Amino acid sequence: MASLSSSVTSRSYRSGYLGSFSPLKGSNRQRPLSFLSASPRGLSSHELCIRFQRNSTRSSVFMQDGAIVTNSNSTESASSLKGLKEEVLSVLSQEAAKVGEGSDGQSQSTVSITVVGASGDLAKKKIFPALFALYYEDCLPEHFTIFGYSRSKMTDGELRHMVSKTLTCRIDKRANCGEKMEEFLKRCFYHSGQYDSQEHFTELDKKLKEHEAGRMSNRLFYLSIPPNIFVDAVKCASSSASSVNGWTRVIVEKPFGRDSETSAALTNSLKQYLEEDQIFRIDHYLGKELVENLSVLRFSNLIFEPLWSRQYIRNVQFIFSEDFGTEGRGGYFDHYGIIRDIMQNHLLQILALFAMETPVSLDAEDIRNEKVKVLRSMRPIQVEDVVIGQYKSHTKGGVTYPGYTDDKTVPKGSLTPTFAAAALFIDNARWDGVPFLMKAGKALHTRRAEIRVQFRHVPGNLYNRNNTGCDLDKATNELVIRVQPDEAIYLKVNNKVPGLGMRLDRSNLNLLYSARYSKEIPDAYERLLLDAIEGERRLFIRSDELDAAWSLFTPLLKEIEEKKRIPEYYPYGSRGPVGAHYLAAKHKVQWGDISLDQ
Numbered sequence: 252m253a254s255l256s257s258s259v260t261s262r263s264y265r266s267g268y269l270g271s272f273s274p275l276k277g278s279n280r281q282r283p284l285s286f287l288s289a290s291p292r293g294l295s296s297h298e299l300c301i302r303f304q305r306n307s308t309r310s311s312v313f314m315q316d317g318a319i320v321t322n323s324n325s326t327e328s329a330s331s332l333k334g335l336k337e338e339v340l341s342v343l344s345q346e347a348a349k350v351g352e353g354s355d356g357q358s359q360s361t362v363s364i365t366v367v368g369a370s371g372d373l374a375k376k377k378i379f380p381a382l383f384a385l386y387y388e389d390c391l392p393e394h395f396t397i398f399g400y401s402r403s404k405m406t407d408g409e410l411r412h413m414v415s416k417t418l419t420c421r422i423d424k425r426a427n428c429g430e431k432m433e434e435f436l437k438r439c440f441y442h443s444g445q446y447d448s449q450e451h452f453t454e455l456d457k458k459l460k461e462h463e464a465g466r467m468s469n470r471l472f473y474l475s476i477p478p479n480i481f482v483d484a485v486k487c488a489s490s491s492a493s494s495v496n497g498w499t500r501v502i503v504e505k506p507f508g509r510d511s512e513t514s515a516a517l518t519n520s521l522k523q524y525l526e527e528d529q530i531f532r533i534d535h536y537l538g539k540e541l542v543e544n545l546s547v548l549r550f551s552n553l554i555f556e557p558l559w560s561r562q563y564i565r566n567v568q569f570i571f572s573e574d575f576g577t578e579g580r581g582g583y584f585d586h587y588g589i590i591r592d593i594m595q596n597h598l599l600q601i602l603a604l605f606a607m608e609t610p611v612s613l614d615a616e617d618i619r620n621e622k623v624k625v626l627r628s629m630r631p632i633q634v635e636d637v638v639i640g641q642y643k644s645h646t647k648g649g650v651t652y653p654g655y656t657d658d659k660t661v662p663k664g665s666l667t668p669t670f671a672a673a674a675l676f677i678d679n680a681r682w683d684g685v686p687f688l689m690k691a692g693k694a695l696h697t698r699r700a701e702i703r704v705q706f707r708h709v710p711g712n713l714y715n716r717n718n719t720g721c722d723l724d725k726a727t728n729e730l731v732i733r734v735q736p737d738e739a740i741y742l743k744v745n746n747k748v749p750g751l752g753m754r755l756d757r758s759n760l761n762l763l764y765s766a767r768y769s770k771e772i773p774d775a776y777e778r779l780l781l782d783a784i785e786g787e788r789r790l791f792i793r794s795d796e797l798d799a800a801w802s803l804f805t806p807l808l809k810e811i812e813e814k815k816r817i818p819e820y821y822p823y824g825s826r827g828p829v830g831a832h833y834l835a836a837k838h839k840v841q842w843g844d845i846s847l848d849q
């Protein structure tokens with residue numbers, strides 16, 4: 252086995268050792284393995300970690316002296332492991348033949364990542380730091396180059412300086428951080444150009460080719476620019492700077508239009524230059540760790556899936572709140588409002604994942620098919636089932652916080668909602684009659700994103716008949732998936748207070764991530780960038796999902812905007828408009844985030 256290990260080492264499949272070990276499950280056996288990466292990094296020379304994918308499940312195996320080592324709770328039988336080993340070896344040798352090897356023993360493919368709009372807020376705040384984190388974790392391919400592209404005039408050195416200010420290292424691996432940053436920054440370059448200039452993209456292409464040095468080139472363009480220039484940039488990138496011998500992919504940031512019509516127009520324009528499978532529409536909430544965990548929780552625990560229906564679930568709540576306003580982004584925000592900014596994408600995507608039927612497999616298309624079915628089964632949203640609000644100035648502790656329209660970039664008298672609450676329904680057999688409540692707001696009292704599942708009360712509950720200190724019709728079980736901050740999954744249960752008497756209490760069975768795992772949780776952008784590089788589409792939005800999402804919200808938005816509905820004003824830093832409580836009460840629901848034992 253030493254020979255296999257060293258031959259793979261010499262091919263420098265350096266990326267991809269994520270340290271995870273998840274043995275293949277028998278149910279996934281029907282489709283062939285596809286190779287992702289292999290790495291001896293951090294392991295001794297007779298050990299190797301290989302990442303691969305079957306359907307859309309990515310797994311890793313450790314091979315030690317030629318044998319596959321599984322963890323203690325593996326369900327793989329000895330004979331299936333032997334089959335797996337043969338399959339892994341065969342995939343590795345095919346991969347080696349495909350990639351080829353230069354005379355210097357280096358692999359022949361390269362990935363060039365161009366951040367279009369590199370001078371902007373998102374690029375600085377999220378994209379470059381995420382790329383560095385991937386580099387730091389050895390997840391980027393051996394040959395990669397990063398280019399910043401925007402109109403601002405900058406030298407490579409100035410871009411590196413700008414990027415360096417936002418880079419941080421993972422808490423658990425600060426050791427060689429400075430060195431890694433230096434190495435990373437050396438791989439970053441800049442090209443200044445207009446977004447609609449074929450000539451400037453041709454210049455970029457020339458520079459990319461110099462860096463690619465004749466290797467097979469794969470190119471990823473991240474459009475971190477305002478939406479009105481998406482199409483110009485895609486047109487120029489695809490006609491003047493796409494790869495001639497590898498893949499070309501484009502990550503598109505939201506907003507994907509303002510309504511059904513503009514979204515369809517954007518999709519049609521993009522498809523003049525790109526195939527659907529080249530377009531990666533990002534919704535960064537799908538890359539959040541706890542959103543990823545939603546399906547794992549449901550489909551890998553027997554105790555949840557049987558309860559996941561109208562029979563046991565009373566209501567589901569999707570709550571997003573931020574404790575700051577739109578300061579600095581007022582110009583963008585006023586054109587969209589909270590319903591388009593958060594509900595139509597982030598919260599609706601989570602809802603679709605939550606409510607979908609069991610997909611045939613973890614394959615991207617199987618999952619996205621199920622999500623689309625949920626979206627298409629949704630009842631049109633009634634305007635009476637929606638509350639909108641806007642924050643106003645508020646003074647607290649001697650500090651005055653500005654109202655939404657105090658921002659100079661917001662038109663005076665704007666009616667754009669900065670808060671919305673809505674009751675939605677899925678008209679299918681599983682969810683008939685179950686209210687799915689959404690609430691999203693800016694400038695509220697806290698920053699939080701969570702999913703709350705409130706279960707029905709226990710029929711004929713014995714403990715209701717006695718004076719046990721608890722109203723068990725109210726104290727029902729609740730499952731909370733706290734997406735951020737302080738990621739956690741907890742289940743509220745009723746239990747007996749210890750002692751000789753019989754009093755009941757509510758407690759949390761709590762999986763608090765920071766207590767359970769010492770490893771820092773990766774940022775959503777890291778996962779999504781890595782997926783785009785690896786061609787994994789599961790966490791990106793397909794065009795029919797987007798159409799279905801807009802079909803749901805467009806009539807509502809038109810009605811609110813055409814009728815110039817006045818938002819309910821709420822003080823900066825408060826819990827939002829009281830109307831949200833009436834809306835919940837109308838559907839016999841109490842928001843979980845306002846109860847005393849949250």
Ligand SMILES: NC(=O)C1=CN([C@@H]2O[C@H](COP(=O)(O)OP(=O)(O)OC[C@H]3O[C@@H](n4cnc5c(N)ncnc54)[C@H](OP(=O)(O)O)[C@@H]3O)[C@@H](O)[C@H]2O)C=CC1
Nearest residue numbers: 368370371372373374401402403475476477478504505506
């Ligand atoms: N910032 C965030 O937190 C989030 C942003 N997004 C989306 O990501 C994308 C990028 O966001 P963000 O970085 O905040 O955007 P910015 O407004 O910072 O714009 C990015 C860059 O685009 C160029 N640019 C800005 N306005 C124009 C214009 N009118 N015409 C031509 N070029 C322009 C500027 O570069 P230069 O002048 O150098 O060319 C700017 O640095 C947007 O689509 C946004 O909606 C999505 C989620 C969150």
Ligand SMILES: O=C1O[C@H](COP(=O)(O)O)[C@@H](O)[C@H](O)[C@H]1O
Nearest residue numbers: 505535573592593597700735775
């Ligand atoms: O897409 C957006 O998301 C951010 C919130 O993202 P988070 O990861 O920090 O929770 C929001 O502030 C912004 O308005 C919106 O466009």
